[in-house]
Amino acid sequence: MSSPAGPERPPREADQIKVWFRVAPREDGPPPYETEGLWATRLGPDTARVDNVPFLRDGVAEGETVRFRTDDDGVHWAVGRVADSGNCTVRVLPVPDGPLGHDVRAVHERLAGFGLTGEVFSADFPLVALTVPGGADLRGVKALLARGRDEGWWHFEVSCDTDAWRSA
Structure with a gap:
């Protein structure tokens, strides 16, 4: 109707x-x-x-x-x-001399299982901006982001979060 x-x-x-x-x-x-x-x-x-x-x-x-x-x-x-959309925004910058180098595909591959989508700033500056859907495994995403930081894969920041993100 x-x-x-x-x-x-x-x-x-x-x-x-x-x-x-x-x-x-x-x-x-x-x-x-x-x-x-x-x-x-x-x-x-x-x-x-x-x-x-x-x-x-x-x-x-x-x-x-x-x-x-x-x-x-x-x-x-x-x-x-x-x-609000319920989504979060996370930015990931691969560590140039880390295990991933400047390989933004490797960043995407590690996070793809969570349903994250995103864009790359440029080939010269491989900053990956990701949308984390509100229905994603937020605890799992946070754990993988922290692991990647701790193992020298990348630096990351959460530039837009939600109550669900903060409590995960």
Whole structure:
């Protein structure tokens, strides 16, 4: 049965927008970039669902709904979160002289069994940003991340977590 607004439809390419986030300074110094643009699906006149994992912006995960404002130049700036996705964001940087070297495939292979997806920043800077689904084995993910850190595979940081992550 259709609602008065019509049947739900899959997003069209026209529904894809870039939402820009300001990147806050870090304890270890200024960020390498001041902003980060994330692809999102427009849900309403000022809301969108984040469609990819952030590399730089803390406190945001893939799948979350954000509110944005559009400036005079047509740029969409995030101004707040409307709904959590239940997902977490983890960033993993392989240790160059460690057992994995710069091999981002090895990072993905070790974490793939948990259903994590992600992206690589660049070949020159093999930072892997991962989305950890809320339904994943969070205890197992955390244990493997810690093991990899302890065995010199990688450094990692959790840039967006949930209550479930913290209690796992």
